[in-house]
Amino acid sequence: MTKYRTHTCNELNIKNEGEKVSLSGWVNKKRDHGNLLFIDLRDNYGITQCVIDKKNDLFKKIEKIPLETVIQFEGQVVKRDKNTINKELNTGEIEIKIINFKILGTTKELPLPVFSDQEYSEEIRLKYRFLDLRRSKIHKNINLRSKVISFIRKEMEKYGFLEYQTPILTSSSPEGARDFLVPSRLNPGKFYALPQAPQQFKQLIMVSGFDKYFQIAPCFRDEDARADRSPGEFYQLDIEMSFVDQNDIFNVVEKLLNNLFKKFSNKKILNEKFPKISFSDSMLKYGTDKPDLRNPLEICDLTKIFERDDVKFEIFNKLVKKGSIVRAIVTKKTNSKPRSFFDNIDKWAKNEGSSGLAYFTFEKENNKVLGKGPIGKLFSTEACEEIMKISKAEIGDSIFLACANKKEVEKLLSVARDKIAKDLEIIDQNLFAFCWIIDYPMYENDEKTGKIKFSHNPFSMPQGDLNNLNLDEPLSIKAYQYDIVCNGIELSSGAIRNHIPELMYKLFSVAGYNKKSVDEKFSGMINALSYGAPPHGGIAPGIDRLVMLLANEKNIREVTMFPMNQNAQDLMMNAPSNVDENQLKELSINIVKKK
């Protein structure tokens, strides 16, 4: 109880009948019958209906109060008639008979209505975020986010982790995303960088002898936004552990996510023991390293089929001869689908910038397997049977074929998998399907330069006999590097780190860094690892994306309190903004004006 209220707007019920109470909140909605006025009063917790009739002298004044005014009502809890009970409200069995009121905060005319299910443009929502956040759906999302973070902290502490904080002003790192830079006044011409992640610090924490680290860590990357990627800043559940292999980390994360998702969602978890899929398998079966396992469709490789003489699909045959590959998606029991179903998918594929998806359906006539559809007759019975064997297709199933270089085929079929599943409505929306993607390659070919580069984190531990790595074939080396994926969304990646300096020099030299440049660029890390570093590893699931999944939202701004727009501007606070000439002078900075 405070001077403003005896109860919140969500707690009064039939047991309080007759009590004199005081409530404070916003005028959510008025229903004015001329001689009788209902006001829905709203606060963070809920809504309570307040009522006044014309006999009361205050009626005329209260009638005029605009929506979203902040007001305090004194009144009496009255039981509602049976037929006027509102089952939608927790307080729906009672109402407050207004005795007195006090206006605590007035409002101008609203730029956007608060009480409405309408959708509004992002621009207006972000500019008036404080109004937008009053609306029930996003208000709930933000409170969910708070509860999720609190739950994670408690769980992690239960598992024996301690939260350690790391610097926000740190040094610019040579690899990875663009840094946000902060000029140093005391060191003219030099810059701090905001951390892209506390990657090096958490390793240093392990080297410092702390054993189990976590942090709800802010991360800053100056890269372009997406629906599921805030520009500028986001949060990770950063985790690092000493004396572990990757299964120890999997166990912690699986336990945490199972508990978290069970607590905050009614959806089922497909496999509580998350399946482990190797990177190469994932690229073959799903065309991507973030597969949506709710989708039962799988991709198979049929390149060999097009080397046969009894397959007369000239375009593909020729392309295969030139080195292209053919992969396919089988859809079950689609022989009765109308022609438009197939043509739409082909048309869609062409829209995606590919040469389209060829298709046909397996049928049986006179006990002989036949291909039906535009290109069906180009395949002999034997070829059809071979395809069915490889793709596990049955009579009545259809097959969609893509032919191009490996990367293009993977990319097209990965999105085609989503598209076809959506059209067939075979994705169970009431499911969370987690998986681990493991065995990432240590290196890859840089397409632009043709040189070998690290495919992920250069600090990852390579797999195999460390004294006998095949450095002549770097592309064959796999790393203890892993991702966790849920419903096709990449939640995070992690790795067992390389804590052996000599090995690190070797691995860096493959990617074209000599000892001197490694010492220069990663001096802090290398130096620390040289004084007794424990084996260690970790992971860092994205908090924003976890909350998105739990809130069933597709856009990260729906779970972020004060997000920036796509151009990394805060329309409410007007950031970024010009600064005073004097501020620049102190920082020894000149602005170069673009023409």
Add this chain to the structure above:
RNA sequence: GGGGGUGUAGCUCAGUUGGUUAGAGCGAUCGCCUGUCACGCGAUAGGUCGCGGGUUCGAGUCCCGUCACUCCCGCCA
């Protein structure tokens, strides 16, 4: 950096083949209404059709440019 979508009243949107004074719902203002909970009824106000240029007798509508928002590609070790 590139591609798509959108831009009309405070908010959400309609606007036909280019043709009279640009409409609706919500909100605002005023009036009526004692059991609503998306209360109801009536009236009034509210417009640089994102901005600039062009075609045309005539442009919200067609063309060119530009800006803003958004989605995607690139990018995000």
